[in-house]
Amino acid sequence: MSAGSLILKGVAALVGVTAVLFVAATPYHGVHVEKEDWSFQGFFGKFDRPQLHRGFEVYSQVCAACHSLNLLSYRNLQEIGFSEDAVKEIAAAVTVMDGPDDAGDMFERPGKPSDHFKAPFANEQAARAGNGGALPPDLSLIARSRAGAGFGAHEGADYIHGLLVGYKEPPADFKLTEGMNYNEGFVGHQIAMPPPLAEGSVTYADGTPATVEQMSRDVSVFLTWAGEPNYENRLHTGLKAMLFLIVFTLIAYAAKRKIWARIH
Amino acid sequence: MAANFKNPVVRWIDHRLPVFTFLHHEANEYPTPKNLSYWWNFGSLAGFMLMVMMASGIFLAMQYTPHVDYAFNSVERMMRDVNYGWLLRYIHMNGASMFFVVVYVHMFRGLYFGSYKAPRELLWQIGVVILLLMMATAFMGYVLPWGQMSFWGATVITNLFSALPVVGEHIVTLLWGGFSVDNPTLNRFFSLHYLLPFVLLGVVVLHVVALHRFGSNNPIGIDTKGPQDTIPFHPYYTVKDMFGLGVFMIFYAYWVFYAPVTLGDPVNFVPANPLSTPEHIVPEWYFLPFYAILRSIPDKLLGVIAMFASILVLFVLPWLDRSPVRSGRYRPAFKWFFWMLVFDCVILTICGKSPPDWIWSPFAFSISPDVGQVGISIIAMGQLATTYYFGYFLVVLPLLSIFERALPVPLSISRPVLGAGGSHAAIAQSPKPMEKL
Numbered sequence: 001m002s003a004g005s006l007i008l009k010g011v012a013a014l015v016g017v018t019a020v021l022f023v024a025a026t027p028y029h030g031v032h033v034e035k036e037d038w039s040f041q042g043f044f045g046k047f048d049r050p051q052l053h054r055g056f057e058v059y060s061q062v063c064a065a066c067h068s069l070n071l072l073s074y075r076n077l078q079e080i081g082f083s084e085d086a087v088k089e090i091a092a093a094v095t096v097m098d099g100p101d102d103a104g105d106m107f108e109r110p111g112k113p114s115d116h117f118k119a120p121f122a123n124e125q126a127a128r129a130g131n132g133g134a135l136p137p138d139l140s141l142i143a144r145s146r147a148g149a150g151f152g153a154h155e156g157a158d159y160i161h162g163l164l165v166g167y168k169e170p171p172a173d174f175k176l177t178e179g180m181n182y183n184e185g186f187v188g189h190q191i192a193m194p195p196p197l198a199e200g201s202v203t204y205a206d207g208t209p210a211t212v213e214q215m216s217r218d219v220s221v222f223l224t225w226a227g228e229p230n231y232e233n234r235l236h237t238g239l240k241a242m243l244f245l246i247v248f249t250l251i252a253y254a255a256k257r258k259i260w261a262r263i264h
Numbered sequence: 265m266a267a268n269f270k271n272p273v274v275r276w277i278d279h280r281l282p283v284f285t286f287l288h289h290e291a292n293e294y295p296t297p298k299n300l301s302y303w304w305n306f307g308s309l310a311g312f313m314l315m316v317m318m319a320s321g322i323f324l325a326m327q328y329t330p331h332v333d334y335a336f337n338s339v340e341r342m343m344r345d346v347n348y349g350w351l352l353r354y355i356h357m358n359g360a361s362m363f364f365v366v367v368y369v370h371m372f373r374g375l376y377f378g379s380y381k382a383p384r385e386l387l388w389q390i391g392v393v394i395l396l397l398m399m400a401t402a403f404m405g406y407v408l409p410w411g412q413m414s415f416w417g418a419t420v421i422t423n424l425f426s427a428l429p430v431v432g433e434h435i436v437t438l439l440w441g442g443f444s445v446d447n448p449t450l451n452r453f454f455s456l457h458y459l460l461p462f463v464l465l466g467v468v469v470l471h472v473v474a475l476h477r478f479g480s481n482n483p484i485g486i487d488t489k490g491p492q493d494t495i496p497f498h499p500y501y502t503v504k505d506m507f508g509l510g511v512f513m514i515f516y517a518y519w520v521f522y523a524p525v526t527l528g529d530p531v532n533f534v535p536a537n538p539l540s541t542p543e544h545i546v547p548e549w550y551f552l553p554f555y556a557i558l559r560s561i562p563d564k565l566l567g568v569i570a571m572f573a574s575i576l577v578l579f580v581l582p583w584l585d586r587s588p589v590r591s592g593r594y595r596p597a598f599k600w601f602f603w604m605l606v607f608d609c610v611i612l613t614i615c616g617k618s619p620p621d622w623i624w625s626p627f628a629f630s631i632s633p634d635v636g637q638v639g640i641s642i643i644a645m646g647q648l649a650t651t652y653y654f655g656y657f658l659v660v661l662p663l664l665s666i667f668e669r670a671l672p673v674p675l676s677i678s679r680p681v682l683g684a685g686g687s688h689a690a691i692a693q694s695p696k697p698m699e700k701l
Contacts, residue, residue, distance in 0.1 A: 043522065071340050141340075144525065145533035227533075230343065230350045237351065238521025245517055249510030256507045259499050263298065 031187055033158045038221065041154050045235060047225055052080045054204055055222025058215045060090075061202045063139060066131060066193075068119035071140035072226055075113040079229055087113045094118040132179055134192035143220075143227040156227060157220040159185070164216035167195040290476055295494035296501055297482035299677050303377075304480060304501075305508035306370040312509060313363040314468060318461050320356040321405075328408065330454035332447045335410035336535040354524040360402050361527045362516050364550035367395065376602055378590030379481040385582035387474040392578045394467050399551070401460040404453040406548060411532030416545045418453070419445045424558070427565040444538070485591025486673060493677040544619060552616030553609050557653065559620055560646035570650065577657045584657055586665035594671040601660045608652045615646035 039048045056077065059069065074091035078084060091111035096118060099106035111118065119138075121127035128135050143156025166185030170176050180190040197212045204210055225231065269275045269284060278284040327346050329338035342349035371391070374380055380388035407418045422445065425435040441448025479488065488494050495501075519527065527549060531542050547555050557574050561567035577584075592599045614631070618624070624631045625639035640648075 071337070071344065076344075141533040145530050147525070147530045228343070228350075234350065234354075234521055234524070238517065241517050241521060242514065245510060245514045249507065249514060252503065252507040252510045256503045259503050263495060263500070 031159075031162070031185055033155070033162050033185070036154070036158050036161055036217075038154050038157055038224075040221070040224065040231065043235065043239065046232060047080070047221060049081045050206060051218050051221050052225055053082070054202075054206065054208060054214075055218040055220070055225075056080070057204060058197075058202050058219040059139070059222055062196055062215075063219065064117075064120060066120055066127070066136040068121070068136075068138045069117040069140055069226060070119060070138050072117050072229075073113070074111065074115060074117065076229055078113075080225060084113075091115060132192065136193070139223055139226065141227050143224040154224075157224045160220040160223055161216050163191075164197055164219070165212060292496065292498040294476065294497040295479065295488070295491070296497045297480055297488050297493060297677055298495045298500075299482050299484060300480060300501070300504075301483050302504075302508060303369070303373040303483075305505055305512075306366050306373060307475075308505045309366045309508065309512050310363065310370055311468065313359060313366055314461070314465065317356065317359050317363060318465070320352050320359065321458070321461070323352055324356055325458060328454075330408070330451050332410060332450055332536070335408060335450060339409045351520070354520045358516065358519045358524060358527060360405065361519070361548070361550065362512075363398065364402070366512070367398065368550075371395070372606060374481075375605070376592040376599075377481055377483060378485050378585070378587075378592070380582045381585065381590050382582065383478050384474070384481065387471065387477075388582060389579050390467060390471045390474055392575065394464060394471060395578075396575060397460055397464045397467060401457060401464065402548070402550070404457040404460070407450065407453045408457060409532060410450065410536045412534045412536055412540075412542050413529045413532040413545070415445060415536035415538065416542055417547055418449065420545050421547070422449075424564075424568050424571075427568045429565070481590060482677060483591060483593065484674060484677060485589065485593070486675075486677065489676045489678075546617060549613065549617070552614075553612035553653075554616070556612040556616035556646040557650045559616070560643060560650045570654075574650075574653060577654065581657060581661075585661040587661075587668060587670065589670040589673060591673075594673050595664070595668060596671060597668045598664050601656060601664070604652065605656045608649050608656070611645065611649040612653065615642050615649060618642045620646070 039046060039051070059067075074087050077087050077090065082090070091113050094111040094115075095108050096111050096115055097106055098109050101107055121130060124135060143160060145156075146159040147155035163183060163185035166183040168182060168184055170182035170189075174182065174189070176182055177190055180192060181194055182189055183191045197215050199212060200210050202210045202215055208214060228234070269278060274284050324342065327338060327342045327349060329335055339353070342353055344350075346352075374388065374391070403417075403421060407414045422436055422439045425439065426432045428435065437443065439449070439452075440446070441452055479494075482488075525533075529546060529548075546552075554571050554574060558567045558571040561570050587595065587598070589595055592602055614624075618631050619633065620641070620643040622631050622633050622642050623637055623639040624642055624645050625637055630637075631642070
């Protein structure tokens, strides 16, 4: 291979890699999202269980007033360390409509672990009517749908955290629409949702002081988990798959060397 | 020649239905040039990816509901509640990207080493048909999860056909099964997404039959002259393909396990909503160069024509490049233009991804909506890149065929492989005259 073609191939490879990085890492439009450290990042990442529990408390005590979490069932909470009885208790706290029964009537009953999380509003119209015309989005996939498509699951959490702590006084020259709130973490810096977290909004069972920063981080992690409950499973399986593939490839390489030695 | 099988059952069957002789002939003793480089691994990798996509897809279809009200949630149910459903789905959605990676490398390899030249023109053209089928299949597959980008991508791409005079509107109605992208569209896309891979498989068989007529091209680009130039496919290339497969699978597994949604658009995690258009509608990365070509022409119809022409031009490529030398190794001018084409496709990809009115400052390496900075707009950059893309095929290659002076080509494959060191320099200094094909 001549020097010229080596250089050409080098340049081409470099450009290719840059392009992949560029295409993969277009930031979420118009907002600067601060990169945070999360325990679940990296090849060996794990969710912090107490933090997930606290995050669930933030969701159920604050977010759940307006936001649904439709894709999750109460039984999913067992995957993050709630006991079977605790999950039954959480589920039983809501009333769900079931039926029809043998007489053809709908009836109300306490929730069961197999039920999906109960939505705060019956339908989109009710949700809009209750929120000044704005629709609070379902949070099941909020972490995944707001990620900048970069490398890793952290971006959704970065975004949610940036938004929850992004409420500021608007700059003097900023024209804020009636009924909107200024938020540096939101596209256009105007968001219909009023600041949801205030010091002490949540009473944590483990006694952690409920600062805005703390609650925001906790719920960001919880919603990241909610977006992909199989996240840790994926990393574990990946590790095993990678180890297998590396061994497989080394053996294949040795076999290749040995067989090709016959004609070299 | 009939192989001598030891197993009496095999012998009995083979005497009546010579499948074992056929396999022995085409996959075992099949004579293959002894000097194939690792660039030749990508053909079998493409075949592997087709198998992976069909196998994973069949199981995904068992869990999927092709209805606008249920499609999105049925996919999420797979991700959450079906045992290893998440793995199957990540294998399938990243598999589409891997399939295109492999096929694009395979095609560039063919472009560099002149694998499209006589007598392999039909082999190349069948390959282009495979590419078109892949694109149609991938496009329809992307619509199935019924996320925002599924819906709006389908709307934008199917609307392109409305640019065609007279029949355009009818074609769009036919594609939609109505007057907008809706449930009938999803149903027919699901049906076709399941059908087309089997058509693709049939065309792949033709591709392999055409390949085995004259055998593989090779990095030197000259015909095999006899048994001294070839080795049996098995075990030499089976084991080499196995090693290549291992390396490729590690690459593939990285995406599946550690960056499964990076190659997709996060907006597709929002269920389709016909009343809300996403800020930027962008196709998957493997369509970006073609999307950039489409956008670089202001007229809708001409843009659509240019986009299709960018692939159709490949059909006539064997007659645009008249140079008798196949391999780019012996074409000193050609190789520069070739690598510029690779570079050009990267530029087109970036242009396809970026909003057209943004400014690209190549030296600061930034692309931003800031019109104040020094640079070139994405649309203009896309136009330049489109010009080079067509220029390469329609101008550069025909002219090179006339004016380029190729380096001396070795007389046979076994000389450089077995000869003194077999180094590139030794071949280049060889006093033998250039081979005429």
